[in-house]
Amino acid sequence: GGTLICDEEEIVEKRIVSGVTMSRDEARITLLGLADRVDAPADVFTRLAEANVNVDMIVQSQARTAGTVNLTFTTGRRDAQRAAELMRAAQDQIGFEELRVDEDVAKVSVVGVGMRSHAGVAQTMFKALADKGVKFQAISTSEIKISVLIDAAYAELAVRALHSAYGLEAV
Structure with missing residues (x-):
């Protein structure tokens, strides 16, 4: 094998997000x-x-x-x-x-530790959703979670897109 070279910020950001949750x-x-x-x-x-x-x-x-x-x-x-x-x-x-x-709405969240101090976490979330055409109606943030309210029809698509964006195992 070779050596995988990647951006340290990217590694840190992916490790910060430990999961994706969804509520209908x-x-x-x-x-x-x-x-x-x-x-x-x-x-x-x-x-x-x-x-x-x-x-x-x-x-x-x-x-x-x-x-x-x-x-x-x-x-x-x-x-x-x-x-x-x-x-x-x-x-x-x-x-x-x-x-x-x-x-007919769902709340999708990315969960992890120290999210507020890492600007890229929200940007990654918003871009992953935008790339799939998922619009959000509300956003809330805390130290451990960023949540968006979306049309329920896009819930599974959003969860899959976020798992992929943060390098998490598929559900």
Whole structure:
């Protein structure tokens, strides 16, 4: 055999990621045209917490209408309808224009140690997904995990692409 020469950064990055996980027990709820009040997100998440609805990913973005934002969060599928009903029942108090629920989503994560201190980990993930045409609707990061919310139809494809990108054994 010969000597395999590769980039040290590449080796470190591949070793940082120890696995890929996938969950189909996800639902995405979006409040469109939420009043851009400083207390609006607290109002939303207080109502959900009081009803014991666990929230995972949260994304707030500018809405088309001035003075409003779109607030998206994910929850377990079994809590989605209850969360939607809570939001609809309090629509006037919370102050949003439209509610959307999507239960056809999956969360795919790459897991490892010390991810925040290695910039290439996220880039590798995003490129691997982009190369397969997988769009993501939300992203969350922590010290041990980077997760993306995607259309459930792409879940297996995404998992395979990420296993390949990080040099992990196929599942």
